[in-house]
Amino acid sequence: MSDRILYRxxxxxxxxxGVLTLVAAARRAGLVPENAVTHALAPPATALLLxxxxxxxxxxxRESGRLGLxxxxxxxxxxxxxxxxxFLTHAVLQYQxxxxxxxxxxxxxxxxxxxxxxxxxxxxxxxxxxxxxAGVLPRGALALYVPGLCAAALRASAPEWLYLSGxxxxxxxxLWLSAALLRTADQLVPVRA
Numbered sequence: 340m341s342d343r344i345l346y347r348x349x350x351x352x353x354x355x356x357g358v359l360t361l362v363a364a365a366r367r368a369g370l371v372p373e374n375a376v377t378h379a380l381a382p383p384a385t386a387l388l389l390x391x392x393x394x395x396x397x398x399x400x401r402e403s404g405r406l407g408l409x410x411x412x413x414x415x416x417x418x419x420x421x422x423x424x425x426f427l428t429h430a431v432l433q434y435q436x437x438x439x440x441x442x443x444x445x446x447x448x449x450x451x452x453x454x455x456x457x458x459x460x461x462x463x464x465x466x467x468x469x470x471x472x473a474g475v476l477p478r479g480a481l482a483l484y485v486p487g488l489c490a491a492a493l494r495a496s497a498p499e500w501l502y503l504s505g506x507x508x509x510x511x512x513x514l515w516l517s518a519a520l521l522r523t524a525d526q527l528v529p530v531r532a
Contacts, residue, residue: 346524349394353517356387357510364506367499378429385422391517392418395476396466398520402473410466417459417492424455452495460492477519484512 363381365371396403396411403410427448432440444452467485470476490497490505497505 343524346394346398346520349390350517350521350524352387353391353394353513353520356384356391357514357517359384359387360506360510360513364503364510368503378433381429382422382425385418385425388513389415389418389422391513391520392466394520395470395516398523399470399473399475402475403469404473406465407469407473410462410464410469413458413462414466415462417455417462420451420455421459424452456492456495460489463488463492476516480512480515480519482512483508484516487512 359380362371362377363384366373366377366380371377392411392414396407400407427443432443435443463485467481470481471478487505487507487509490501491509493505494502
């Protein structure tokens with residue numbers, strides 16, 4: 340498989356992940372019905388973005404340097420943790436009674452959720468700063484991606500409107516970055532290690 344095809348797949352994964360994240364935000368805001376299908380869309384959205392993030396890092400890894408690597412690793416770990424949380428929330432906890440959900444969310448699961456949020460937040464900031472400095476990715480998209488996903492990372496401590504606004508703004512950044520990756524896939528050749 341060629342690098343061009345891999346970058347195109349990563350871009351398409353980002354477009355799909357961004358759209359699915361918007362659907363999840365709409366569901367949470369009450370604009371889309373809450374049912375098994377709309378709940379099932381949240382975990383794949385996060386999983387798809389792992390591939391996109393990897394391609395975004397690879398297309399700028401020389402220019403983004405060590406800060407880019409640190410941001411990529413933390414952002415990737417944070418997204419992986421969010422995938423686990425989304426899976427738990429939408430495939431397990433929704434079928435538990437309110438007391439059982441509350442026990443998990445405020446008990447032994449709380450420190451894990453907070454660490455994942457902090458790692459994701461730090462990863463988004465570092466990846467965004469390194470990407471801005473590198474100048475390879477569209478800066479307008481980064482200006483949406485970073486503040487949007489930072490607000491989304493604060494889910495546990497932010498008001499619902501801020502969290503949902505962050506998801507929408509961050510998703511717009513992801514969609515823009517993915518579209519740019521798709522348009523320039525022919526020119527993006529990863530550096531061989």
